[in-house]
Amino acid sequence: MSFMLDKMENKIEFFEAYDLQTLERKIAEQIDNNKALLLSVYSISHNIVFNPLQNRMLYSAVVHFKAL
Numbered sequence: 001m002s003f004m005l006d007k008m009e010n011k012i013e014f015f016e017a018y019d020l021q022t023l024e025r026k027i028a029e030q031i032d033n034n035k036a037l038l039l040s041v042y043s044i045s046h047n048i049v050f051n052p053l054q055n056r057m058l059y060s061a062v063v064h065f066k067a068l
Contacts, residue, residue, distance in 0.1 A: 008037055009067045016060040018051075023059045030063070039065035 013030060017023040031041060046061040 007067060008039065011037075011039055011065040013063050013065070014060070015063065016058060018054065018056055018058060020059055023061060027061060027063060034065050037065075038068050040068050042066040 011034065015023055015026045015030075017026060027044075034040075042064045044061060044063050046059065049058050049060075050056075051058045
């Protein structure tokens with residue numbers, strides 16, 4: 001059996017939460033996790049929409065990680 005190790009060059013992750021503090025915490029946790037993979041934040045895009053079913057705002061973000 002052989003193992004093939006490839007370095008991850010890019011990774012895109014999506015996050016969502018109903019409050020901004022939770023969204024920030026989720027992103028910060030994943031930034032720390034991706035440091036172990038030698039990935040750093042390349043760009044962040046965010047969006048806020050009103051969810052009429054929950055009657056509150058929904059915060060979402062897309063974080064693009066790239067190799068150091």
